[in-house]
Amino acid sequence: MGIFENFGLFFTNLFGILTNPVELLLLFGSVFLGIVFGALPGLTATLGVALLTTLTYGMSLSSAMVCLLGIYVGAVYGGSFASIMINIPGTAAAAATALEGYPMAKRGLAGKALGLTTTASAIGTVVGMFFVVIFTPLISRLALEFTSFEFFLLAFFGIMISGSISCPDTVQKGWIAGFLGLFLAMVGRDQLQTYPRFTFGITSLESGIETVPVLIGAFGIPQIIQVLKDKTEVPKSNKLEKVLPSWAKIAKNIKTIVSSSLIGVGIGAVPGIGEDIAAWCSYGAAKKSSKHPEEFGHGSEEGIIASETANNACIGGAMIPLLSMGIPGSPPAAMLLGAFLLHGIAPGPMLEVERPGFTLLVSAILLLASIAMWIVGILMAKQVVKLLKIPPQLLMPVVGVLCIVGSYALGLKAINLYLMVPMGIVTYYLTERGYPVPPLIIGVILGGMADANLRRGLMVSEGSLMPFVTRPVALILVLVILFTFLNNTAVFKRFKAKLFRRGKAA
Amino acid sequence: MKKALSILIISIVFVSALFASGSGEVYPSRDITDICVFGAGGGTDVANRVIAAEMGNILGVNINVNNVTGGAGGSIGLYQAYDQASDGYTIIGVSESCVASAVMGGFDKRMNVFDFFIIGGSPDIISVTPDAPFQTVEELVEYAKANPNAIKAGASTVGSLHHLNLLGFMNGAGIQVNFIPYDGSASAQNAAMTGEVSLVITSVQEQAELIKGGLLRPLAVLIPEAYEFEGQTIPSAFDSYPDMTKYLPLEQCIGFAIKSDVPDDRKAIIIDAFEKAMASDTLKEYGENNYFTLSGAYGDEARAIVDNLESVFSWTLYDLGAAKFSPEDFGIPRV
Amino acid sequence: MIDKNKLRGSDIISGGLFGVLGIYILIESFQMPLSDSYGGVTTHWYVSPALMPIIIGIGMILLAIVIIVNGIRNGGKEQLAAERNEKRGKPFIDDNKIRFYAVMLPLVSIVFINLNTIDFYLNAVMYLLFTTCFFYLEDIVFLKKGITIATVFEIIIAALHFSGVDRKLTQVFFASMDLIGLAAVIVMNVSLIMYAKKAGNEVYMKKAKHIMLVSYIMPLLIVPLFKFALRVPMPHEGGFINLMSMVYYALR
Known part of the structure; x- marks a missing residue:
């Protein structure tokens, strides 16, 4: 198919939806629902897509895709609302946003922060969409270079980097929190041999600890305790004029936007790693390359732009392996795979032959969803700022109920709640003592992957550690990890300082 | 006080209503x-x-x-x-x-x-990567007999349906392969794509796209009859190895x-x-x-x-x- | 977070706790199959389910040692001693502890005590009413009074639930546990209004209204949203949710 034909088909899809009032309504409705889902702590994009899948069964393929992609895009973006307003990431992907957005809101710049995240998310989604159309074959070939060793290293790298980046105190505390998360991920039957580890004979623990209750417990509960117990003031609301970000700001940060989009798409295309890692990696990269790294952690505009652009660009990235190989690139994409199958779409190498134009339909919807998200976001931002007028002593208990219902809704089992509350208390204790939470969460999410892939890799190599240095991608990852580690140790720092002094003297 | 009273009254009303509605229900209502x-x-x-x-x-x-x-x-x-x-x-x-x-x-x-x-x-199906030197299941078995544990076979976790099918196939054909467990069929197939394993056992549904795309070569199905797949006939492993009926089919x-x-x-x-x-x-x-x-x-x-x-x-x-x-x-x- | 300069003392304790956890992980790990065949896979050291836990255990112990040493070197010991001196002579139960207990009591109750025995709507109302009564009024006298009421009722519910008596009661009448929860809500609400009236404080009356609005209306929105729109069953569906179902099916 020629490029022009593709273009034609793309716009046919676009106008098909735009001229269909029902689908247009569904688009805005599901994007709005997605934003609400993302904004409410405990309700994730995955849960949103999952719950909506059932309801789309009776719809036409195009309407169903509009709904599902709409709620996906909306929910990934919506996470930033809670991050900025109440310092509880609505979704894991918005955790990095909280680091910068909340201090901004504290300074009375909530509207500005929201305006920036809205535009950044919309741009990110659109960039992601371009990659879906153009780079699908290329990215999927790269992703196929990843064997067990690389997956292990990637997971390990994710934990290391988030430990180094998010730590308020010494870096060892970040890493040890990551190790705690890894340990929690070990609970349950292991993925290779189904040997039960650390289950204390409790059957409910055999399938492991679910991420969602841990996430809600770790982010929601300490916040509730702090606000209620310590009378922590939640920032006063901002005036409403500044909700629209000045386009000059966006233009000024164009470099961050481009690199964050690329990171988001790249990480999205790697199977199994989703929006949360994309946001962290992009945030880390932005901090490293920033001219004002000292602003990070105190409300850096670059920081929120980086994290929000990347997590939304990740959606497109996650669609690439999903469409081209039938392998979901992120947890919500895994849910989408189920929805595709429900509608008789079998994603894979033959998709374009069997369903010509399906990829283009998906990209057209992504474009529309990002526009709808931008419109709804700008309108909603005004409403959300109003949320701050609710006294925290009334708002936090309601958040508490939502946390409980949210943790329960995904697994429908009491064990999730029994884990969530102690998890919250432990995290409260740890945050009070300067241990960061994000590495713990990343550890829980990636721990199973790290474990299974390390052992499987060694199984394939029959115990040899050579693949770590002989496989090119693995070698690069090893070097990056070593650098991250050394960069944060005292010995290396002293060595660097010495070098620096010598250079000065000479 | 008024509030409390009204709650009490409402609760009494609904409780009595519930008692009244218990019996004579049409299924499903x-x-x-x-x-x-x-x-x-x-x-x-x-x-x-x-x-x-x-x-x-x-x-x-x-x-x-x-x-x-x-x-x-x-x-x-x-x-x-x-x-x-x-x-x-x-x-x-x-x-x-x-x-x-x-x-x-x-x-x-x-x-x-x-x-x-x-x-x-x-149904479960045995496939190999396109660069593997086997065209038929017989060639695979011959090679495996000569080189026990040389072939790396991917399937989902220990005790899963596909693992049990692999065991049945190994026992039925009298061979040994090196079983590498994955956390699901998708990751097992993914590993075949990256060359980590050369043989996979998953279901036809899970493999369909890869077979159609020429990324996997189907050798045999693990059900008693041959299987028609998109115009090509995939033979049954039972034809060559009748012993397999002792262990399979396990569908x-x-x-x-x-x-x-x-x-x-x-x-x-x-x-x-x-x-x-x-x-x-x-x-x-x-x-x-x-x-x-x-x-x-x-x-x-x-x-x-x-x-x-x-x-x-x-x-x-x-x-x-x-x-x-x-x-x-x-x-x-x-x- | 605690003031950064005061962290070194607490580092010694938290680092120690991590160290103990690391040692526990190692002890558990060495009881896992390290060689031999398990589940049809021949286990070498590198396939063992213990491999990753051992790495985690060692890593955790090493990092804990670094944190403890760092704490001691930077005056952590002195800080701990100073804190101990400061605490001496002060009453064990202070305002801070009471407030922490007031946060945890409704939270622990809703999850660990009420979850499987009291209707979830009522459970949510109890959580909201208790928590908002404790904190929104910002009155230490009522906080203490409210804590007493909530603690008494939760002890009763816990005693009935964990002894298994609640199952016998629900056999007699399916919503009998809900009645106890309802009683707790009524007692709390009435004492809130009486306290506000007695204080004769306009602000208190207004706040009491807000409290009731949030406590009764929010769950009335959240529960049906999940139960009927998203079709998620609730943890325990007693009298109130059954009533909602009746209304829902009558209207549909």
């Missing part, structure tokens, strides 16, 4: 819950959602699929469903993996506390279950809806698109299938040393 014991988006979940929608139309109520995952062999969902009243308002989305729950230390009862409705399943078996003590008149209504749904075009289309062999078994027929699966899974896991309890503890006979 409210939504039915389908507790699917595996995750959303998986094979069991999707099949259950399809049939739930179809049966819901026939029964005139919604059948809501909820995923209650976790435990050993979906035991958390099994327990939750088993704890519900036997009124026909709870059905359980299950697959063949549930039958091993008891010996794995999950659900503490045999599967015969449930009545099964089997939608079907996709995927996705469907739903109800508690056995649901009243017979309600069972009859469910059976009727199930039969109609299985005969519908939606299900047929779903079967074709997903390379499903539709079964439609229920009652004694389904019981026989599940009993066989339960015995094979339980004893194989026990013999492998991966089971927590002996199948004898539950009175599961060795077939």
Whole structure:
């Protein structure tokens, strides 16, 4: 198919939806629902897509895709609302946003922060969409270079980097929190041999600890305790004029936007790693390359732009392996795979032959969803700022109920709640003592992957550690990890300082 | 005070209303819950959602699929469903993996506390990567006999259907391969794409796209008859290795279950809806698109299938040393 | 977070706790199959399920040692001693502890005590009413009074639930546990209004209204949203949710 034909088909899809009032309504409705889902702590994009899948069964393929992609895009973006307003990431992907957005809101710049995240998310989604159309074959070939060793290293790298980046105190505390998360991920039957580890004979623990209750417990509960117990003031609301970000700001940060989009798409295309890692990696990269790294952690505009652009660009990235190989690139994409199958779409190498134009339909919807998200976001931002007028002593208990219902809704089992509350208390204790939470969460999410892939890799190599240095991608990852580690140790720092002094003297 | 009083009055009113409404109910008059014991988006979940929608139309109520995952062999969902009243308002989305729950230390009862409705399943197939030097299953077996444990075979976790099929194939053909477990069929196939393993056993449904794209070469199916796949005939491994009938076939078996003590008149209504749904075009289309062999078994027929699966899974896991309890503890006979 | 300069003392304790956890992980790990065949896979050291836990255990112990040493070197010991001196002579139960207990009591109750025995709507109302009564009024006298009421009722519910008596009661009448929860709500609400009236404080009356609005209306929105729109069954469906179902099916 020629490029022009593709273009034609793309716009046919676009106008098909735009001229269909029902689908247009569904688009805005599901994007709005997605934003609400993302904004409410405990309700994730995955849960949103999952719950909506059932309801789309009776719809036409195009309407169903509009709904599902709409709620996906909306929910990934919506996470930033809670991050900025109440310092509880609505979704894991918005955790990095909280680091910068909340201090901004504290300074009375909530509207500005929201305006920036809205535009950044919309741009990110659109960039992601371009990659879906153009780079699908290329990215999927790269992703196929990843064997067990690389997956292990990637997971390990994710934990290391988030430990180094998010730590308020010494870096060892970040890493040890990551190790705690890894340990929690070990609970349950292991993925290779189904040997039960650390289950204390409790059957409910055999399938492991679910991420969602841990996430809600770790982010929601300490916040509730702090606000209620310590009378922590939640920032006063901002005036409403500044909700629209000045386009000059966006233009000024164009470099961050481009690199964050690329990171988001790249990480999205790697199977199994989703929006949360994309946001962290992009945030880390932005901090490293920033001219004002000292602003990070105190409300850096670059920081929120980086994290929000990347997590939304990740959606497109996650669609690439999903469409081209039938392998979901992120947890919500895994849910989408189920929805595709429900509608008789079998994603894979033959998709374009069997369903010509399906990829283009998906990209057209992504474009529309990002526009709808931008419109709804700008309108909603005004409403959300109003949320701050609710006294925290009334708002936090309601958040508490939502946390409980949210943790329960995904697994429908009491064990999730029994884990969530102690998890919250432990995290409260740890945050009070300067241990960061994000590495713990990343550890829980990636721990199973790290474990299974390390052992499987060694199984394939029959115990040899050579693949770590002989496989090119693995070698690069090893070097990056070593650098991250050394960069944060005292010995290396002293060595660097010495070098620096010598250079000065000479 | 007024507030408190009004609450009290409301509560008394609704309580008496509830007492009045208890009896003489027509089944089904409210939504039915389908507790699917595996995750959303998986094979069991999707099949259950399809049939739930179809049966819901026939029964005139919604059948809501909820995923209650976790435990050993979906035991958390099994327990939750088993704890519900036997009124026909709870059905359980299950697959063949549930039958091993008891010996794995999950659900503490045999599967015969449930009545099964089997939608079907996709047959297991042996495939190799295109660069592997084998064109037929015979060449593969010859090579494996000469070089034991040289071939790396990927399949999902220990004790899964595909692992048991691999074991059956190894025993039936008298060969040894190096089994590398993955956390699912998708990752096993992905590993074949990256060259980590050269042989995979997954279902036709899971492999279909890769075979069509020429990324995997199918050698044989693990069912007694040859399989027609998109105009090409894939031979049955049973033809060359008749010994295999001792261990196989072990077919995927996705469907739903109800508690056995649901009243017979309600069972009859469910059976009727199930039969109609299985005969519908939606299900047929779903079967074709997903390379499903539709079964439609229920009652004694389904019981026989599940009993066989339960015995094979339980004893194989026990013999492998991966089971927590002996199948004898539950009175599961060795077939 | 505690003031950064005061962290070194607490580092010694938290680092120690991590060290103990690391040692526990190692002890558990060495009891896992390290060689031999398990589940049809021949286990070498590198396939063992213990491999990753051992790495985690060692890593955790090493990092804990670094944190403890860092704490001691930077004056952590002195800080701990100073804190101990400061605490001496002060009453064990202070305002801070009471407030922490007031946060945890409703939270622990809703999850660990009420979850499987009291209707979830009522459970949510109890959580909201208790928490908002404790904190929104910002009155230490009522906080203490409210804590007493909530603690008494939760002890009763816990005693009934964990002794298994609640199942016998629900056999007699399916919503009998809900009545106890309802009683707790009524007692709390009445004493809130009486306290506000007695204080004769306009602000208190207004706040009491807000409290009731949030406590009764929010769950009335959240529960049906999940139960009927998203079709998620609630943890325990007693009298109130059954009533909602009746209304829902009558209207549909």
